Amino acid sequence: MKAGLDLGGTNIQAVVTDGGAEVVGQARRETPREGGPKAVAFELAEALRDALDDAGVEAMALSGIGVGAPGSIDPKAGTVLQAANIEGWVEPFPLARVLEEELSRPVALGNDVTVAVEAERRFGAGRSYDSFLGVFWGTGVGGGIVLDGKVWEGRGSAAEIGHIVARPGGRRCNCGLRGCVEAYAGRGAMEERAREMARRHPTMLFEIQERRGRLRLTSGVWARALEQGDELAHTLIERAVGALGVGIGSAVTLLDIEAVIMGGGFGLRLGEEWLHRVEAATQKHLFRREQPPDFRLAELGDLGGAIGATLIAR
Numbered sequence: 294m295k296a297g298l299d300l301g302g303t304n305i306q307a308v309v310t311d312g313g314a315e316v317v318g319q320a321r322r323e324t325p326r327e328g329g330p331k332a333v334a335f336e337l338a339e340a341l342r343d344a345l346d347d348a349g350v351e352a353m354a355l356s357g358i359g360v361g362a363p364g365s366i367d368p369k370a371g372t373v374l375q376a377a378n379i380e381g382w383v384e385p386f387p388l389a390r391v392l393e394e395e396l397s398r399p400v401a402l403g404n405d406v407t408v409a410v411e412a413e414r415r416f417g418a419g420r421s422y423d424s425f426l427g428v429f430w431g432t433g434v435g436g437g438i439v440l441d442g443k444v445w446e447g448r449g450s451a452a453e454i455g456h457i458v459a460r461p462g463g464r465r466c467n468c469g470l471r472g473c474v475e476a477y478a479g480r481g482a483m484e485e486r487a488r489e490m491a492r493r494h495p496t497m498l499f500e501i502q503e504r505r506g507r508l509r510l511t512s513g514v515w516a517r518a519l520e521q522g523d524e525l526a527h528t529l530i531e532r533a534v535g536a537l538g539v540g541i542g543s544a545v546t547l548l549d550i551e552a553v554i555m556g557g558g559f560g561l562r563l564g565e566e567w568l569h570r571v572e573a574a575t576q577k578h579l580f581r582r583e584q585p586p587d588f589r590l591a592e593l594g595d596l597g598g599a600i601g602a603t604l605i606a607r
């Protein structure tokens with residue numbers, strides 16, 4: 294058996310699998326917003342213990358644990374160098390070693406999006422394609438490219454669809470550039486923008502957040518606001534869709550891939566309806582409009598990142 298942990302800017306997802314696609318236990322926790330990497334490592338270990346309880350097995354039954362982490366990582370050293378979407382994670386932290394000490398099993402570290410794309414390629418919506426672009430729409434906007442049946446990593450940072458420039462000179466992105474897709478479509482950036490705009494525009498977003506006892510504007514909070522016809526939420530999501538269309542359209546024009554597979558907490562929560570709006574926004578920017586790619590939701594859903602992480606476990 295193997296275990297996988299997916300560390301997101303909002304949630305931590307843990308799974309225990311049979312070593313393949315079958316999930317035998319799972320658990321989810323909120324990513325701590327205080328305490329930096331140490332607090333995050335503690336919460337990851339707790340999430341894994343919850344998943345082991347759910348599966349009814351002991352940690353010793355695991356051959357290995359994989360962790361998909363955001364930001365820039367050094368897989369060989371097991372270190373997360375920095376993670377812009379996690380509060381207080383500004384210096385390198387030896388995540389794999391700390392978790393090994395905590396859980397007494399070998400831990401391998403990989404990029405969160407790369408492992409999620411590999412999981413979709415092997416077990417999910419990517420099975421029937423030789424080439425596709427994975428777009429993971431969550432706190433940030435991550436991407437992964439499969440070409441000729443293989444994940445293309447470039448020199449380590451390929452497919453950063455969230456950091457394609459959608460508006461030159463536009464809003465400042467977490468990465469330091471201006472006008473990135475993520476600066477409009479990342480849920481973190483959208484929350485920041487919603488706070489600014491809420492001073493002048495009425496919105497239910499923050500009431501819904503409070504009622505649900507959330508630390509952030511989660512996907513569920515946004516979805517509820519949309520259902521209730523919240524204008525500000527609508528405007529910001531439309532803007533996000535427009536930015537995604539620019540980024541995805543450019544990528545498709547460049548790579549001529551067969552499909553776009555949308556995952557990530559936000560993308561999945563918004564579902565088919567918004568997937569098709571992103572498809573329509575993309576269509577506007579395609580060089581060959583008569584041969585658009587298929588648009589599909591990630592089949593492994595919320596668990597894709599954690600299942601993908603098991604694939605790098607020993």
Ligand SMILES: [Zn+2]
Nearest residue numbers: 456466468473
């Ligand atoms: Zn950026």
